[in-house]
Amino acid sequence: METETATRWLSDDEQRAWRTHLDVNRLLMHQLEKDLQPFGLTINDYEILVNLSESEEQRMRMSDLAASTLQSKSRLSHQITRMENAGLVRREHCESDRRGLFAVLTDEGSETMQKVAPHHVASVRQHFIDLLPPTDLEALHASLAPVADHLRSQRGGG
Template sequence: MGAPRWLTATEQRAWRAHLALHKLLMHRLDRELSDSGLSLNDYEILVNLSESEDRRMRMSDLADATIQSRSRLSHQISRMEAKGLVTREECRVDRRGTYAVLTDLGWQTTQEVAPGHVASVREHFIDRLTDEELAELDRLYAPIIERLKKLR
């Protein structure tokens, strides 16, 4: 295996800056969403379902889309079912499959919360960068994201 390739000072600063940005931004967005009774995980699930055909997704596809284990997603969906935001339905074609389905209350909640959430994303991230910097971030992150998706 050989000696470890320790991070250079520049690499260390970049890595730690990435970690700090991610943690601080997710913490801020989660806190702001909590005023509506949602977590950032709840919101991500609501958005995925709201953007899906018939506002439903197979649980396995939703777990992949939200980068969660099936077990963790199942617990999250149970909490959201208790709030009336989603329901589960059996898949008629494949009895082993289950759908997560956005309820009318879940759709209404998404519609009410989305404008404030988007404003927060703009305030804390998007509006802090130029269009060129955003395009550069997208270009830089894309190959890393694709590689990590293949490793899942």
């Protein structure tokens, strides 16, 4: 006979914190996406451009990029195809692994990042950073870092 574990329901304070987190996450991502639209980018496009622009030689193996952006390889492949068609990235074969592919930031992709990044940072400031006092930002980071660490460990690193 199975032993049933009692559900630890959320207290009112826990429920309020959880729902506020969900609201902020959804609303903030929606706003950041909206603020990228004039540049013809989605938040996923921007995340890929950031990853590539911050990588050595502005390139990443597709499998590493998929893991970094939490996308399936199939979904990332479709995303990269759209971004290739826009001239932002290109695929290159990996000489050491015939099956491996790199996503590489193009000159146009790099120029797009240089143009868009200041607007994106301004949006992050306007809709998040500047709404919280520095001490609250420090406390938020301290509170969320263990959650991020835990979730990273659950997916096997990253």
